[in-house]
Amino acid sequence: MTKAIVFDLDGTLIDSAPDLHQASNRLLADLDTEPLSLETIRSFVGNGVPKLVERVLKARDLYRDEARHASMVTQFLAHYDAALHDKTVLYPGVVDCLDALKAQGFSIGICTNKPEAQTRAIVKGLDLERFVGAIIGGDSLPVKKPAIEPLQETLRQLGLGVASSSDDVIYVGDSEVDAATAKAAEIPFFLFTDGYRKSPINQLPHTVAFNDYAELEYLINNKWS
Numbered sequence: 036m037t038k039a040i041v042f043d044l045d046g047t048l049i050d051s052a053p054d055l056h057q058a059s060n061r062l063l064a065d066l067d068t069e070p071l072s073l074e075t076i077r078s079f080v081g082n083g084v085p086k087l088v089e090r091v092l093k094a095r096d097l098y099r100d101e102a103r104h105a106s107m108v109t110q111f112l113a114h115y116d117a118a119l120h121d122k123t124v125l126y127p128g129v130v131d132c133l134d135a136l137k138a139q140g141f142s143i144g145i146c147t148n149k150p151e152a153q154t155r156a157i158v159k160g161l162d163l164e165r166f167v168g169a170i171i172g173g174d175s176l177p178v179k180k181p182a183i184e185p186l187q188e189t190l191r192q193l194g195l196g197v198a199s200s201s202d203d204v205i206y207v208g209d210s211e212v213d214a215a216t217a218k219a220a221e222i223p224f225f226l227f228t229d230g231y232r233k234s235p236i237n238q239l240p241h242t243v244a245f246n247d248y249a250e251l252e253y254l255i256n257n258k259w260s
Contacts, residue, residue, distance in 0.1 A: 046230030128248030
């Protein structure tokens, strides 16, 4: 039976906050408004671009209505698309870890709340395509995480099906949203602790917590030994 490891993207495989920060402040500059700090934007990440833009606008008391919000999302994405990975970096050890897992025959997928087009562009730009067999973004389906359907669809595209046993799958993420998704899907959750979570580690349901990708291969193999 194929065994699959599905990863979140932002705050798990990549630190994208600097580019999201840049796009957010370019949007605020368009609105003749003061910028926000990197740490503020980092705290807004995790629920997809529309929620990020909503939080940015509300932080500067600029949120008015849904129509304006939709327009601001489009404007934000124009800024973000122009510089998707100028400052975005992989977390240390990610490539070596993915390389080792792929060599062992694990199927690897990405399930994120970032829009699919941006996800694919970043995956390509950071040379991760060679590892990844399926990508589901926040706009790939009518719902996004913590709904379980995006994770289930990722597994389906990896050839496992939605009824896959928890013995065949691990979900790796960094946030409250990821923890809730894995719990709802009844899939083991490996928590990367150096991402964008807002809660203490002990408040997030998880199977294993780690902060170094050099550990992850060992932890995965230990689960399936």
